[in-house]
Amino acid sequence: MSSPPVISAPRLSFAFGPLGIDKLFSASDQARLEKHCSIVSREPLQEFESDAARYRLADTDILVTGWGCAAIDASVLQAAPSLTLIAHAAGSVKHLIGPAVFERQIAVTNAAAANAIPVAEFSLAAILFANKDVLRFRQVYAQQRRSLEMHQSFDGDSGSWHKKVGIVGASRIGRRVLDLLRPHDMDILLFDPMMGAAEAKQLGAELVSLPELMSECQTVSLHAPLLPTTWHMIDADMLARMRDGATLINTARGGLVDQTALEAELISGRLFAFLDVTEPEALPENSQLYDLPNVVLTPHVAGAIGNERQRLGRLIVDEIERFVAGKPLQHSLTLESLHHQA
Incomplete structure (x- = not known):
């Protein structure tokens, strides 16, 4: 009797501004990500144009985005043929993605609830x-x-x-x-x-x-x-x-x-x-x-700052665990719902 095929863990990359992943994800939540995914790099992408960024995108199934992430346009999607989930560890993604993401049937979730x-x-x-x-x-x-x-x-x-x-x-x-x-x-x-x-x-x-x-x-x-x-x-x-x-x-x-x-x-x-x-x-x-x-x-501080950011990271890890397990996302977005976001 042959053994079942080995299914590799989805490959995960980060993409956001100067904040390191430690500011968004606690040590325990990082361990949860590593349990379910293969982390391509712990260094977040701050742009998508360089050869190095394109090389990493080509090896990415799940992209965890956040504040300061560059726009994910058609050229970025072309460079990421395996991308199946964009998980935004912040609020609105209106400025970040457009119809092309949904046309490719890429799942989208965000941490607006947190x-x-x-x-x-x-x-x-x-x-x-x-x-x-x-x-x-x-x-x-x-x-x-x-x-x-x-x-x-x-x-x-x-x-x-x-x-x-x-x-x-x-x-x-x-x-x-x-x-x-x-x-x-x-x-x-x-x-x-x-x-x-x-x-x-x-x-x-x-x-x-x-x-x-x-x-x-x-x-x-x-x-x-x-x-x-x-x-x-x-x-x-x-x-x-x-x-x-x-x-x-x-x-x-x-x-x-x-x-x-x-x-x-x-x-x-x-x-x-x-x-x-x-x-x-x-x-x-x-x-x-x-x-x-x-x-x-006040300088736009009502939303998550300091240790509150890790609440956003916790929600995103929860969502990624559901996605990897084949369960429905609790905070999935559609193109229609995107129009009503802040």
């Missing part, structure tokens, strides 16, 4: 700080520099108790933010043109129009993808609808907001903002937003 966790946590923290009027109280305290006994004398409506909070976009991150808001006794309004009222209610929110949400909520958090239909959806008119002293939180994409109109409102001092993304990114050195006391401006 990246959603820190973004949602950041958004929750910003919402709680906004409801508590932390930025305003910081200004007052810095100006007066004395005990203000706010807990006894303050008669405003600071706090989260039944505060109206607006969520724009029931995206993957938007839904996770809604989950995190459940224990906090807030009244949640939601705008998402792709959703019905019944589904919104199941998520713990009341579905409303965008103008109503902007007018009614003291705190508004953006979680919509950047599409032709959502570019500058928060324009001068929508910003003008916000109440005096309201807070806008943007951890999604800078292009959702008319930057010129937002800057005018913030420079006037009428609104507050937590901005992790802007248009452009980064802002010019002379932008007043860097110094305004009513603005928290």
